[in-house]
Amino acid sequence: MNPRIACMAAAFFLASVAVPTAHAAGWIDQRSVIAVHGDATAGAAKATTCVACHGPNGNAIIPAFPKLAGQRAEYLAGELHKAKLGSRPDSPMTALAAPLTDEDIANLATYFASQARTPSTLPPADSAVLSRGESLYLHGDPARGVPPCQGCHGSDANGPADGAGHLRAWPALRGQNGDYVVQRLKNYRDGKLMDSSNDFVMHGVAQSLDDGSIQAIASWLASLPPGAP
Ligand code: HEC
Ligand code: HEC
Missing domain, CATH: 1.10.760.10 (Cytochrome c-like domain)
Known part of the structure; x- marks a missing residue:
């Protein structure tokens, strides 16, 4: 390929994937x-x-x-x-x-x-709730079909370790605000977030989560000091 055409092709490739295109059915x-x-x-x-x-x-x-x-x-x-x-x-x-x-x-x-995340200033939940949240995050609950969250969000909850390709857009959860995470997980579960292929992934995951599990995982994530553990 001549260099000019190669350059135009590269520019087109970047333009076509840098900005996600909305699917005809209204999702990204x-x-x-x-x-x-x-x-x-x-x-x-x-x-x-x-x-x-x-x-x-x-x-x-x-x-x-x-x-x-x-x-x-x-x-x-x-x-x-x-x-x-x-x-x-x-x-x-x-x-x-x-x-x-x-x-x-x-x-x-x-x-x-590029900004540093700061730790929660709220008192942590009680230790039984935190250890339940940690266990669900790391191991899931096979009996109830809960997958280990770490499989996709990383063992340290900073996002998948190999954050390349589509995994770049898989979020970090470490040190995130608890009430927000609770609401977000309920919204995925209840089908209120269906705007992208990634939303569909979490919609499936959240089907297995009851309110108590959601609260426990959110409390544990909020209690983690941000950054590398
Ligand atoms: C199969 C991979 C996969 C698994 C397993 C998974 N997640 Fe996710 N999660 C994702 C993806 C992809 C997104 C991004 C969805 C979006 O774009 O809204 C996400 C988003 C989230 C968010 C939203 C973060 C934010 O800042 O709003 C929360 C909270 C979350 N996941 C919690 C969990 C919990 C808790 C578990 C375990 C019960 C879990 N996830 C298991 C793939 C996964
Ligand atoms: C009036 C309050 C308010 C303001 C101002 C605001 N946001 Fe938000 N933002 C929210 C709320 C509430 C959510 C979570 C729930 C939702 O998506 O509705 C959110 C969610 C987000 C998310 C998704 C976070 C995640 O973890 O999934 C991003 C990104 C974001 N806002 C960026 C911005 C940016 C950039 C601005 C400034 C241009 C901004 N917001 C201004 C209230 C606000």
């Missing part, structure tokens, strides 16, 4: 995801409206809101593209994401991913 295909390399400084400038809910540097203080700090950029970008689908009118993110360009999304995702 995340089976192929390339790395997000935005401009963190531009992202920080754009993030001033986000801190009201997501906290300083993306460390949300209100436990019902997700921490964005230290999350994988590809996951954050995917969530913003999904919010633009507008399938959840009751979410504040629907209106907030609507005006964002693809470039804004890459910049915001790069900025929040």
